[in-house]
Amino acid sequence: MIINSRFFNRSELIGFLALAVLLFVILPLSVDIFRLNLVAKYLTYAFVGIGLVLCWGYGGILSLGQGVFFGLGGYCMAMYLKLEASSVENTKIQSTPGIPDFMDWNQITSLPFFWKPFHSFPVALMAIILVPAIFSLIIGAAMFKRRVGGVYFAIITQAIAAIMTILIVGQQGYTGGINGITDLRTLHGWDIRTDHAKYVLYFVEVVLLFGCIVAAQFIRLTKLGRILVAMREQEDRVRFSGYSVANFKIFAFCAAAVFAAIGGAMFTLEVGFMSPSFVGIVPSIEMVIYTAVGGRMSIFGAVWGALLVNFAKTSLSESFPQLWLFGLGALFIAVVLAFPNGLSGIWADHIQPRIDRLLASRRPKSTNYVADGAPAE
Amino acid sequence: MSDVSKPGLQSPLRRKLLMGMAALPAVSMLSRPSFADVPATSAVNTTGLAVTDSEVTVGILHSVTGTMAISETGSVEAEKLAIAQINAAGGVLGRKIKFIQEDGASDWPTFAEKAKKLLVNDKCAAVMGCWTSASRKAVLPVFEQYNGMLYYPTFYEGLEQSKNVIYTGQEATQQIIAGLDWVNKTKGAKSFYLLGSDYIWPRTSNKIARKHIENHLQGCKVVGEEYFPLGSTQFNSVINKIKLTKPDVIYAIIVGGSNVAFYKQLKAAGIDLSKQTLLTISVTEDEIDGIGGENIAGAYACMKYFQSLDNPNNKAFVPAFKKMWGEKTVIGDVTQAAYLGPWLWKLTVEKAQSFDIDKIAAASPGVEFKGAPEGYVRIHENHHLWSKTRVGRAKADGQYELIYETADLVEPNPFPKGYQ
Numbered sequence: 001m002i003i004n005s006r007f008f009n010r011s012e013l014i015g016f017l018a019l020a021v022l023l024f025v026i027l028p029l030s031v032d033i034f035r036l037n038l039v040a041k042y043l044t045y046a047f048v049g050i051g052l053v054l055c056w057g058y059g060g061i062l063s064l065g066q067g068v069f070f071g072l073g074g075y076c077m078a079m080y081l082k083l084e085a086s087s088v089e090n091t092k093i094q095s096t097p098g099i100p101d102f103m104d105w106n107q108i109t110s111l112p113f114f115w116k117p118f119h120s121f122p123v124a125l126m127a128i129i130l131v132p133a134i135f136s137l138i139i140g141a142a143m144f145k146r147r148v149g150g151v152y153f154a155i156i157t158q159a160i161a162a163i164m165t166i167l168i169v170g171q172q173g174y175t176g177g178i179n180g181i182t183d184l185r186t187l188h189g190w191d192i193r194t195d196h197a198k199y200v201l202y203f204v205e206v207v208l209l210f211g212c213i214v215a216a217q218f219i220r221l222t223k224l225g226r227i228l229v230a231m232r233e234q235e236d237r238v239r240f241s242g243y244s245v246a247n248f249k250i251f252a253f254c255a256a257a258v259f260a261a262i263g264g265a266m267f268t269l270e271v272g273f274m275s276p277s278f279v280g281i282v283p284s285i286e287m288v289i290y291t292a293v294g295g296r297m298s299i300f301g302a303v304w305g306a307l308l309v310n311f312a313k314t315s316l317s318e319s320f321p322q323l324w325l326f327g328l329g330a331l332f333i334a335v336v337l338a339f340p341n342g343l344s345g346i347w348a349d350h351i352q353p354r355i356d357r358l359l360a361s362r363r364p365k366s367t368n369y370v371a372d373g374a375p376a377e
Numbered sequence: 378m379s380d381v382s383k384p385g386l387q388s389p390l391r392r393k394l395l396m397g398m399a400a401l402p403a404v405s406m407l408s409r410p411s412f413a414d415v416p417a418t419s420a421v422n423t424t425g426l427a428v429t430d431s432e433v434t435v436g437i438l439h440s441v442t443g444t445m446a447i448s449e450t451g452s453v454e455a456e457k458l459a460i461a462q463i464n465a466a467g468g469v470l471g472r473k474i475k476f477i478q479e480d481g482a483s484d485w486p487t488f489a490e491k492a493k494k495l496l497v498n499d500k501c502a503a504v505m506g507c508w509t510s511a512s513r514k515a516v517l518p519v520f521e522q523y524n525g526m527l528y529y530p531t532f533y534e535g536l537e538q539s540k541n542v543i544y545t546g547q548e549a550t551q552q553i554i555a556g557l558d559w560v561n562k563t564k565g566a567k568s569f570y571l572l573g574s575d576y577i578w579p580r581t582s583n584k585i586a587r588k589h590i591e592n593h594l595q596g597c598k599v600v601g602e603e604y605f606p607l608g609s610t611q612f613n614s615v616i617n618k619i620k621l622t623k624p625d626v627i628y629a630i631i632v633g634g635s636n637v638a639f640y641k642q643l644k645a646a647g648i649d650l651s652k653q654t655l656l657t658i659s660v661t662e663d664e665i666d667g668i669g670g671e672n673i674a675g676a677y678a679c680m681k682y683f684q685s686l687d688n689p690n691n692k693a694f695v696p697a698f699k700k701m702w703g704e705k706t707v708i709g710d711v712t713q714a715a716y717l718g719p720w721l722w723k724l725t726v727e728k729a730q731s732f733d734i735d736k737i738a739a740a741s742p743g744v745e746f747k748g749a750p751e752g753y754v755r756i757h758e759n760h761h762l763w764s765k766t767r768v769g770r771a772k773a774d775g776q777y778e779l780i781y782e783t784a785d786l787v788e789p790n791p792f793p794k795g796y797q
Contacts, residue, residue: 032497034498037493041486093792102577105581169606169607172576172580177575177577178511179485179510183518271489273515275485275511277484321479322442325482
């Protein structure tokens with residue numbers, strides 16, 4: 001009895017199909033490439049959201065430092081792209097041609113050793129996954145083995161986010177400092193700035209996103225997912241039952257980090273640069289907010305949360321340049337106070353039952369749907 | 378008739394008279410449509426920008442929220458004033474300027490996103506915007522890809538030149554070299570202590586300053602160079618080092634809120650700026666507002682504009698600015714440079730007789746603005762401005778008193794040979 005008989009229950013299947021239709025059909029057909037590129041940018045945060053659902057919603061581990069992993073993934077990608085954009089003929093005017101422009105401005109005359117592997121595309125792709133995985137493994141092992149949890153863990157992850165920003169800003173010769181790594185042009189010789197490339201990247205990203213959704217759903221449905229929930233509810237009982245709680249927590253944390261890193265790498269490709277402003281405390285907390293608004297127990301909720309909050313951010317700031325931050329703040333407070341389970345909670349508590357009742361009144365036989373749609377825990 | 382078809386020069390009265398004449402049967406037989414002084418949109422806009430027969434849309438892209446809002450607000454105000462004045466004077470090629478304002482929110486990717494929106498969605502004919510180097514670096518690829526025109530107001534580190542940007546502030550050498558020469562000549566300064574916030578502009582500026590001090594000024598040397606994280610408020614240790622090394626000049630490029638702590642701690646440590654020479658390139662009247670005039674009185678700043686400049690242009694500009702934005706506003710160097718943006722764009726469009734970006738980029742070199750509050754500016758082939766360098770001394774009332782200005786305009790040199 002490792003996996004349920006059905007991978008998705010009925011309401012999840014509806015959610016999956018609705019999202020697939022929206023992202024694969026409706027949006028590409030209805031909005032222009034500029035807006036579609038914005039949607040792609042919003043969706044990069046959905047990767048982080050899916051990770052947070054696993055680690056926070058199911059595992060009960062609140063990480064306020066997901067920006068670190070988003071950033072690590074993004075920087076790994078950006079380093080590869082920057083080296084490609086810094087070919088000798090592109091950088092003739094520098095004192096040392098062939099190195100990224102910001103290094104030249106900072107009087108660095110040769111490529112630092114840790115940049116060298118990023119000349120290779122496969123290495124860069126591997127680094128996007130491995131660097132955040134190993135880093136989160138170290139953090140996770142150091143903390144969970146010592147039974148650091150709850151709010152202390154949240155504070156420490158936040159501190160790591162702050163340290164990471166200071167490190168990147170301070171070492172500007174090696175990292176581009178506060179400007180970040182900008183002016184990225186080609187991926188393995190393919191110009192990522194054209195409209196055509198933006199379409200391709202969008203679909204690649206959506207496919208990856210659904211890959212992550214399926215992976216997260218798989219983790220959720222296995223025995224592992226059950227243990228995560230059990231740990232969240234009664235950590236001691238799980239430990240007394242003979243499970244190594246720390247290892248499960250480390251796994252959930254690493255999985256969330258890898259999802260965030262994939263999002264970060266896609267962000268670099270979609271937006272064309274990476275900077276420390278996605279690594280620090282504020283973006284990390286924003287990522288938690290997207291998840292909270294979407295509903296931290298729902299994988300699809302996280303995707304919707306990232307989409308809708310960012311959409312609100314863009315449209316509010318376009319209409320009210322001076323007031324939009326207040327509006328957005330009010331929106332968060334309203335959602336958290338009125339709907340603690342976020343958008344997916346609204347759906348599950350208010351809309352889903354009505355649809356079921358409507359269907360049930362038409363087809364009186366199928367009354368057992370409601371039980372199916374209720375939270376599995 | 379030749380001057381009738383020449384656009385942009387007629388008074389409204391003259392136009393009405395001509396239109397009246399056109400109504401005469403004898404004249405109407407000529408049936409020429411060229412009585413309007415507004416050139417046809419199809420002729421001046423061949424690339425689909427947001428230009429109609431009566432309006433042209435430009436973008437304003439600054440942070441009005443977040444940490445940079447305090448600095449960028451002045452630029453927004455100056456740009457809006459310039460646009461209002463241009464509209465009152467008849468607009469650009471007979472078209473009123475309409476602006477779309479977007480908030481960069483002190484966040485570099487937001488700047489890139491909004492820049493793209495202004496160019497792709499709104500088809501802005503020009504964008505006035507950005508402040509920090511980071512935001513400019515973030516939008517530059519967008520402007521180059523979608524062929525937009527950015528008027529960038531801030532003094533900055535140089536090392537950049539783009540067809541799609543007009544830099545209305547000074548690049549580093551314009552701000553640094555003349556000031557160092559002045560302090561060396563008039564104060565006999567031989568030793569310099571370089572300070573800066575830790576990011577690209579102060580680091581590059583100090584690099585240029587160091588090369589100039591060591592290679593071009595006889596017998597001068599740098600006795601210390603230190604950087605502080607953005608937002609840092611602890612300067613006691615460096616102030617102690619300054620007291621020990623006793624440099625002739627403290628050369629300070631500290632930005633933003635850190636300035637407040639730095640100058641207060643200098644004063645508290647007993648360093649009297651009327652005796653110790655301090656030269657800064659990062660404190661404008663806007664920053665003094667936060668630092669407090671009494672804390673910085675006596676310091677020297679090297680800029681191209683001070684609110685106190687005594688010339689006819691500035692005497693008209695300062696009251697107009699205060700009338701629009703309130704008596705209490707102060708006008709710093711960057712605010713003035715931001716004011717130049719819309720005017721330079723208007724003059725360039727009229728020179729090119731077109732709104733097309735490529736034609737504006739090509740027509741920009743040589744465009745001169747005689748109404749600039751700083752006096753007179755001209756666009757160089759490298760899209761930076763020829764302008765004078767000035768040294769002012771801070772007074773307790775928060776204003777600068779002009780001490781020195783270069784006799785001639787200083788040539789912009791964003792890639793200075795021998796300084797890199």
